[in-house]
Amino acid sequence: MIPVTVDCRLVWRKAPPREVMIPEGTTIDGFLDAIGEGALRGQALLAIDRQICNPDRVVRAGETVMLLPVMCGG
Amino acid sequence: MQRILRINTATREIVDTPVAGDQLLLGGRAMTSGFLLREVPAACHPLGPFNKIIFAVGPLAGTLVSSANRLSVGAKSPLTGGIKESNAGGMLAYKLGRLGLRAVILEGRPAEGDAWQILHIDARGVRLTHAPPELAGVGVYEKSRVLFAKYGARAGLALIGPAGEQRLLCAGVTCTDPEGIPSRYSGRGGLGAVLASKGIMAVVVDDSAAPKEKMADQAAFAAGLRQVAALIAATPQTSEVYRKFGTSAMLSTTNALGALPVRNFSRGTFEKAGSIDGSALYNAIIERGGEGNPSHGCMRGCLIKCSNIFPGKDGKAVVSPLEYESIGLLGSNCGIGDLDAIARLNHACNDMGVDTIDTGAAIAVAMEAGLAPFGDAEFAEKAVKGIISGEILSRVIGSGAEMTGKILGQYRVPTAKGQSMAAYDPRSVKGTGVTYATSAMGADHTAGNTTRLQVKQTEKQGQVGNAKKAQAGIMLLDSLGLCIMLGAAVKDMSLIIGLVNARFGTSFTLAEAETLAARALDDERSFNRKAGLGPPSDRVAEFFYLEKNPDSGGIYDFTPEDFLELTGGR
Ligand code: SF4
Numbered sequence: 001m002i003p004v005t006v007d008c009r010l011v012w013r014k015a016p017p018r019e020v021m022i023p024e025g026t027t028i029d030g031f032l033d034a035i036g037e038g039a040l041r042g043q044a045l046l047a048i049d050r051q052i053c054n055p056d057r058v059v060r061a062g063e064t065v066m067l068l069p070v071m072c073g074g
Numbered sequence: 075m076q077r078i079l080r081i082n083t084a085t086r087e088i089v090d091t092p093v094a095g096d097q098l099l100l101g102g103r104a105m106t107s108g109f110l111l112r113e114v115p116a117a118c119h120p121l122g123p124f125n126k127i128i129f130a131v132g133p134l135a136g137t138l139v140s141s142a143n144r145l146s147v148g149a150k151s152p153l154t155g156g157i158k159e160s161n162a163g164g165m166l167a168y169k170l171g172r173l174g175l176r177a178v179i180l181e182g183r184p185a186e187g188d189a190w191q192i193l194h195i196d197a198r199g200v201r202l203t204h205a206p207p208e209l210a211g212v213g214v215y216e217k218s219r220v221l222f223a224k225y226g227a228r229a230g231l232a233l234i235g236p237a238g239e240q241r242l243l244c245a246g247v248t249c250t251d252p253e254g255i256p257s258r259y260s261g262r263g264g265l266g267a268v269l270a271s272k273g274i275m276a277v278v279v280d281d282s283a284a285p286k287e288k289m290a291d292q293a294a295f296a297a298g299l300r301q302v303a304a305l306i307a308a309t310p311q312t313s314e315v316y317r318k319f320g321t322s323a324m325l326s327t328t329n330a331l332g333a334l335p336v337r338n339f340s341r342g343t344f345e346k347a348g349s350i351d352g353s354a355l356y357n358a359i360i361e362r363g364g365e366g367n368p369s370h371g372c373m374r375g376c377l378i379k380c381s382n383i384f385p386g387k388d389g390k391a392v393v394s395p396l397e398y399e400s401i402g403l404l405g406s407n408c409g410i411g412d413l414d415a416i417a418r419l420n421h422a423c424n425d426m427g428v429d430t431i432d433t434g435a436a437i438a439v440a441m442e443a444g445l446a447p448f449g450d451a452e453f454a455e456k457a458v459k460g461i462i463s464g465e466i467l468s469r470v471i472g473s474g475a476e477m478t479g480k481i482l483g484q485y486r487v488p489t490a491k492g493q494s495m496a497a498y499d500p501r502s503v504k505g506t507g508v509t510y511a512t513s514a515m516g517a518d519h520t521a522g523n524t525t526r527l528q529v530k531q532t533e534k535q536g537q538v539g540n541a542k543k544a545q546a547g548i549m550l551l552d553s554l555g556l557c558i559m560l561g562a563a564v565k566d567m568s569l570i571i572g573l574v575n576a577r578f579g580t581s582f583t584l585a586e587a588e589t590l591a592a593r594a595l596d597d598e599r600s601f602n603r604k605a606g607l608g609p610p611s612d613r614v615a616e617f618f619y620l621e622k623n624p625d626s627g628g629i630y631d632f633t634p635e636d637f638l639e640l641t642g643g644r
Contacts, residue, residue: 009330011323011352012315028528043310045528050332050626052531068331069315069352070526071324071398 002061029055076176083272084182099582103159104553104594105130106148111597116604120152121271123183132555133574136171138375141557143168151263153243154491154516157601163372164249164258165230172281184273197283205275213425218256233276235427238266242472244432261429290579298573306377309563316380317369321398323352332625333502335407337448338438339488342625346411364389384417393421402497403434409448426461428472435475435494443482490614491516501628503531508541512612514598532628542640550591
């Protein structure tokens with residue numbers, strides 16, 4: 001297991017960044033399930049270093065994963 | 075029976091024809107673009123007798139299927155010189171649909187100096203009548219008040235403001251919402267100027283005597299309606315998030331990604347984002363109470379209700395809706411970080427009848443040119459309100475960023491095909507950047523926005539394909555008269571096609587709809603090619619290729635060859 005930080009910027013659920021443990025080798029695609037937030041699939045975009053990541057990007061120890069709302073513009 | 079009305083504004087001849095065959099399946103944008111390609115000489119002057127302005131609705135207009143009553147307005151654009159379609163909510167499409175009208179086509183051009191006309195449509199027929207003379211030069215809020223007093227509260231209106239009357243390049247056409255507020259804009263591309271060139275100040279549609287419609291298969295239609303409602307209720311975005319925060323929730327995403335336009339697209343992250351984002355907007359509406367409402371439906375039957383009514387500190391409504399793109403362009407892009415100031419500006423734009431996106435971009439260009447410092451909300455409001463008295467600077471700004479940049483000798487003008495970008499920096503959300511360059515519509519996020527995708531947005535690879543898919547998807551929605559928000563809940567459009575079949579007794583398939591939508595995209599490119607906007611015009615403003623966005627690190631690095639996958643070089 002490796003430590004990463006979750007920075008939740010979902011407009012309906014803002015929270016201070018928190019540290020969580022995830023299995024080594026977890027990809028962006030599997031990240032929400034790994035932190036027990038599978039229900040957010042389709043509602044959150046995952047970004048690291050201010051960049052939305054490709055689904056196959058592996059999350060590395062010490063990184064901060066930002067959760068951003070999936071929205072439509074008007 | 076579904077029909078199409080043609081009105082020649084020069085001869086006043088009115089022709090009513092039935093809709094047949096394929097035309098029953100798609101309406102909206104596919105219909106406006108198809109008619110324009112077939113009937114309008116692409117090289118014509120946009121304000122001349124050969125251009126046409128077309129109002130078209132989707133196949134479910136007039137029913138209570140949620141979010142299925144968008145109105146498409148199409149014409150050759152005076153802003154871009156190319157084909158244009160701009161769609162909006164409001165009540166007009168619902169009322170046209172109840173009267174069995176799929177499209178209304180306005181042709182010809184009345185003699186210069188002829189009195190303004192009102193086009194009045196109801197169950198008894200169509201009439202062109204003189205507009206009350208006191209309406210000339212008046213803002214849309216007062217115009218609609220007078221028109222409702224004359225035609226009754228059951229009417230729906232589409233109208234132009236002073237900007238349209240002056241034929242400014244960013245003049246829009248606004249439709250009234252269920253409460254009669256003229257706030258749902260087909261804002262992009264200067265279509266209000268085209269409507270004005272036909273001598274029409276307002277279209278009044280009264281469906282109060284419309285006959286009750288009998289569906290071909292009432293039971294199947296009712297079941298489909300319930301299924302759409304159930305999907306909306308079961309999808310958190312449509313049942314909770316959009317309803318509470320509306321489109322403004324987008325701001326925290328773009329700000330975090332360095333994709334929010336800030337001070338004339340010089341940055342992607344705004345230091346005052348926390349004061350103007352979705353939470354700030356929602357909290358202000360809730361705390362102030364009064365006439366404010368975070369969950370407002372812009373049309374009958376909408377169950378999502380992403381629209382809002384933004385109140386002032388006294389609880390009185392200031393503007394409805396206050397949306398992400400308006401906040402981005404009139405707010406952060408002008409360095410304005412105060413929701414109250416942005417709401418007042420938005421109201422002023424609505425009242426004058428100009429597009430908030432291009433107007434915001436134009437104000438920022440003027441600020442960069444030194445006419446006022448960034449953040450000067452007073453300058454911005456005065457510049458917009460000056461349209462009513464024909465102030466020269468106001469007319470320039472109401473003619474959009476491209477014109478403002480030319481007159482003020484500016485290099486950094488954030489446009490493509492003469493139209494300003496919406497609130498997504500093309501260097502930071504590259505898929506949307508591809509759409510800005512390649513869409514026949516010019517820099518229009520609604521033509522294929524990719525911000526929702528879980529992909530590295532600053533990476534070039536794959537973005538042309540992403541944009542292509544997004545453009546095809548949105549064409550289908552636009553041609554079915556659907557609001558994009560519905561797409562979050564209804565992923566399989568077969569459900570919608572099933573509703574169309576239940577209504578008309580047809581047996582269309584989704585594949586047929588997709589084929590027709592793809593053809594409509596081709597139609598649009600064909601029109602533009604004939605208008606002189608072929609592949610060489612598929613690019614964004616030069617500075618995006620040279621300046622990195624300092625917050626996302628992205629630069630616009632697409633070549634004409636990159637776009638071949640999407641355009642086929644046509
Ligand atoms: S979801 Fe929003 S924009 Fe779409 S129809 Fe409903 S209120 Fe209008």
